[in-house]
Amino acid sequence: MKLLIKNGRVICPVQNIDDKKDVIVEDGIIKDIVTGTVNEKDFDKVIDAGGMVVAPGLVDMHVHLREPGHEGAETIATGTLAGASGGYTTLACMPNTHPVNDNPYVTAYIKTKAKEEGVIKVYPIGSITVGQAGEQLAEIGEMLKAGIVAVSDDGSCVMNSYVMRKAMDYCKQFNIPVIDHCEDTNLKGEGVMNEGYYSMKLGLRGVPAVSEEIMVSRDIALSDHTGCKTHIAHVSCAGSVRVISDAKQAGIPVTAEVTPHHLFLTEEAVTTYDPNTKVNPPLRTEKDIKALKQGLKNGTIDCIATDHAPHSMEKKDIEFQLSKSGMIGLETALSLCLKLVHDNDINLPTLIKLMSTNPAKILGVKGGSLKKGEPADIVIFDLNEEWTYSDDKIISKSKNTPFKGQKMRGKVKHTICDGKIVWQS
């Protein structure tokens, strides 16, 4: 099978390419990137990408695919299709399934299901501790053999610093990152939104930014102490950006991600008590958004991850306090983040790096590159096409997103995984 993608603006951060070129794919592999004359008759399929951007398929290192256990909210089949529609070719899924992915059997189940039903690549992330309870280390070595690429107790923070220290000591020998959901649960208390003006007005319990900052600081100190690669999930506030920046300057092996919703929504979105605006960590303030964008610009924050968190209506469309935290994000991430490019915050190759090359690198997986010989994981998108996200367009099994009705600029046209077209619109 030979595929030609012609006339596109080809971007490959790894090779520093940003030019009008043709991409040649053969048997699922990038065969070549060429300029000039190619005989279309030599190909089984030709995609004219004139006016489009051709880039490495996006990599999301933080999603919840909900299988096994919460198939009512999402499955590997629906979640990967949602990902493909958003331009993703690789997802790493968090272990808070039911049962928890804290053993090689659940890891193997996810791998098998992904192979059978997934339309794009899925890498499981194992839990740090048994049942994500923060007490006893899970069988990380066994899970690694079964296919995990990192560990995390995402959704909960490993509060016990001794346990976290041991987890880092242990993971360093395997050279895999420990990903932490940084949140001091005592400081968080029963908080459901950012602590500040709006929590005061709405009468909702607040989650102070310091509850995140204190754990980011702890993890950085432990990373420094153990030498283990540490990744800070969904950074939401200015204070965290500051300590991560300091840590990087000190040479500590820390990386960090930010979600699109923390970049484009503030706590003000909660004023209607819409449970779709309830996320953990909570939506913060303009000041935090400014710091997060600055962090993306100067390299303090390494990547953009969605924290795609599907929840069924039964769990979501209730009182704000009782509803689950999280929103879906795979289908809107690229369109939302292209705003950073349209607003001249960052350039397009940098965005591709943040959404593809860097997360692949952090996880140590294939992807994020259009180099000769790499898997043909490619996204083709229109930088400027306008569209409106709406209920009937949602691919995910769950519809919990506050971005419904929002006008988007930039649209995925083709997603190609291992040379196969898995999405086109």
Add this chain to the structure above:
Amino acid sequence: MKGFERKHLLSTEDLSKEEIMDIMNTARRFRDLMGKGHEVIPTMHGKIVVLMFFEPSTRTRSSFEIAAKRLGAETIDFSSIKSATTKGETLIDTAKNLEAMNPHAFVIRHSNSGAPYLLTKIQSIPVVNAGDGFHEHPTQALLDLMTIMDYKGEVSKLKVLIVGDIAHSRVARSNIYSLKTMGATVSVCGPATMLPPDIQKLGVRTYTDLKSALPEQDVVMMLRIQAERGGINNQFPTVREYSRHWGLNNNSVKLLKHDAIVMHPGPMNRGVEISQAVADSERSVILPQVTNGVAVRMAILHKVTNGKNIEEVI
């Protein structure tokens, strides 16, 4: 001049001065008529009010029930539903089931801030907020305002101090909004642990020292302290310490102007936030607050259900 013509009463935050005055005038009219011996003013004859109290309440529930009955309406009491109703489905399902029986108004008290808003989204019957979490308690603020006007007249000239757990008080929030709208100068006082972040942005002055806050006030509103909060959440060290620093007692009350009035939304912890002697003193307008509560709630129920013209039914 536009009066109160809303379908729901959810908050005082967005009420205009005209709307508030319309409610005040209607409440006074009801109170006058009752004073003249009209025990029932049946503008809501044949209508049904559902009282949905998902949180324990004696006085607010009774006040709404008496208000509805004095308007000739029937009430259905759902307060017997125990707080096992912390499940959202229960609220939504209960509301939808009740809606299907075509009552004329819902009065809701719920421990979750925003619950009355959820009700307005999922069903079409008028909703009156009888207190949601620590968000708002609009009828309390309106009855407080009516009482303040009774005793102190023009509100725009007044200084009002609210003392206690401001962070967790729906009474404080609703009062701040309505008093500010009427032009009063509002201050709040409490231990720093109980003053929520950014409260100043509502246009109030904050005090942590009660003694420096009391002089010059025309109205002092003491909030109920939930004694168990001290021990559990470290909001303050002990009830003793709270009482000595932020309680209105026989000593601190001397700092008040001679004609200042003392209010309390109830139920009181006598000897904690307010001493026995102060609660029963001449300054205390606590029982008139309760009486005005019925009149204000009559006005609200009458208005949200489009009750018949008062003159036609008396």
